[in-house]
Amino acid sequence: MVSIKDFLLKVVNLFCPITCSVCGSELHPLSQTRICTECKELLPLIRGFTCQKCGAPLSYDVGFCYTCKKYYKEYSFEKMRSVYLYTGSLRKLILKFKYSNRYFLSKDFGLAMYETIKLYGFCNNVDFIIPVPLNIIRRIRRGYNQAELLASVVSVKTNIPMLKNILFRKKITKPQFNLSRTDRMANIKDSFFVKNDKIIKDKVILLIDDIVTTFSTVLTCSLALKTSGAQKVYVLALARD
Ligand SMILES: [Zn+2]
Ligand SMILES: [Zn+2]
Helix, strand or coil: CCCHHHHHHHHHHHHCCCECCCCCCECCCCCCCCCCHHHHHHCCECCCCECCCCCCECCCCCCCCHHHHHHHHHCCCCCEEEEEECCHHHHHHHHHHHHCCCHHHHHHHHHHHHHHHHHHCCCCCCCEEEECCCCHHHHHHHCCCHHHHHHHHHHHHHCCCECCCCEEECCCCCCCCCCCHHHHHHHHCCCEEECCHHHHCCCEEEEEEEEECCCHHHHHHHHHHHHCCCCEEEEEEEEEC
16 A cells, blocks of 8 residues: 555655656655666776875776876875766766756765775875865856865765865966866966965865866865965865876
């Protein structure tokens, strides 16, 4: 026999179904996730051997990737880890998350980031979580900062406080896409600044971003935090190239 609760849920679902954000199949009306089990299993999780510094996937256990072997001394962060590779269905999903108001995906994504922290245990002594900020104009236009949504889920799960009023972004005039790696670095340099630096003095920070491609953003943010007194900066990203 169908209970009244089940009946009402079916009615609600008829008018306002909850669907998988990847394949569109219908999910249970009380579902906490917005990605069905089948689609979740197909997402490109980073597993196996990874670079000890930046977390890039490696074919063999050789310690560091090519880039880190060459440049790791210049890095302003201690270590970086990412949950997924930025490819295929995941890429489409993140674009929906960022640009199509699918902010509710932050729960699925934030939990996956928390699982990654547990898996690598690479930031056990973190004092504060700080999301990579958007500049104010983009923040207003989009209505939310996707890195901040992810950071707040991780903050709740880890019990590490999140600081929103420390790291800020200046307005970047030139658009980032179509620029070479060097030009991007030059464009983004000095584009972040820190306020209320006393709070982060000698503290260990976990910086959270959604996608890491050239490292330029996370390197510049880490540098701004370190020169403002932070002891160490770790980076956790949802996805990377
Ligand atoms: Zn699905
Ligand atoms: Zn590396």
